[in-house]
Amino acid sequence: MTRLAARWSRALKLLWTPWRIIGLAVIVAASSAHVGSPDVYYEGAAGPYHVLVDAYPDVAGEPPNFQLTRTVGVAGAYRPAKLPPFHADEVIDGYHFHMHAPASGPAIHAIQAQFVHLDVTGPDGRPVHFTPWFGALAHAIFFREGSLDYFHTHVCAPDAPNCGSLPGVAASRVSGRATAPGKITLGVLLPVAGTWRLFVQLKQHGRIITAPFTLHVH
Numbered sequence: 001m002t003r004l005a006a007r008w009s010r011a012l013k014l015l016w017t018p019w020r021i022i023g024l025a026v027i028v029a030a031s032s033a034h035v036g037s038p039d040v041y042y043e044g045a046a047g048p049y050h051v052l053v054d055a056y057p058d059v060a061g062e063p064p065n066f067q068l069t070r071t072v073g074v075a076g077a078y079r080p081a082k083l084p085p086f087h088a089d090e091v092i093d094g095y096h097f098h099m100h101a102p103a104s105g106p107a108i109h110a111i112q113a114q115f116v117h118l119d120v121t122g123p124d125g126r127p128v129h130f131t132p133w134f135g136a137l138a139h140a141i142f143f144r145e146g147s148l149d150y151f152h153t154h155v156c157a158p159d160a161p162n163c164g165s166l167p168g169v170a171a172s173r174v175s176g177r178a179t180a181p182g183k184i185t186l187g188v189l190l191p192v193a194g195t196w197r198l199f200v201q202l203k204q205h206g207r208i209i210t211a212p213f214t215l216h217v218h
């Protein structure tokens with residue numbers, strides 16, 4: 001997969017997610033310059049993993065976005081775990097993510113474009129100033145429990161190139177916005193009902209912050 005990807009000049013992401021979406025999905029972000037020796041941040045336990053490359057080739061005649069997947073095994077004792085229930089508040093490395101939703105989670109319906117709202121404060125308690133990373137202020141990655149269906153949306157700055165509506169790019173069908181520090185409006189458009197795991201991801205001071213949420217889609 002990395003050999004294939006070396007031809008493409010735009011952002012490439014590698015998502016590793018445990019087979020049953022337990023634990024943490026870790027994103028390895030690599031530009032084409034890094035392909036071949038990507039930095040791998042691996043924080044999971046042993047077991048089968050679903051590796052997903054989300055490619056945005058900037059090559060004439062190629063599709064603008066597609067995914068490649070493969071299963072890899074991490075040796076050791078595998079202990080499957082259940083997904084945690086929805087929590088409106090997640091604190092990751094001192095960053096506090098609060099999703100505006102009832103205790104059972106936001107009411108999300110399959111095949112409907114919807115938005116959820118999040119507040120994000122930093123370790124200092126102040127609203128976070130979002131900075132662009134791979135074209136977006138924040139990335140939202142969704143995996144469905146069991147089938148590992150995948151969807152991805154972006155939170156775009158006003159007038160950001162390569163973020164909002166891109167022909168042929170599923171991720172841009174429902175782009176979110178961040179119009180004020182600490183405020184995220186995140187686009188959700190999921191094809192099937194079920195339990196989904198959402199990873200909201202942004203970069204602050206050189207660090208990638210990933211906040212997971214469990215969503216029930218009707």
Ligand SMILES: [Cu+2]
Binds near residue numbers: 134138139140153
């Ligand atoms: Cu993204």
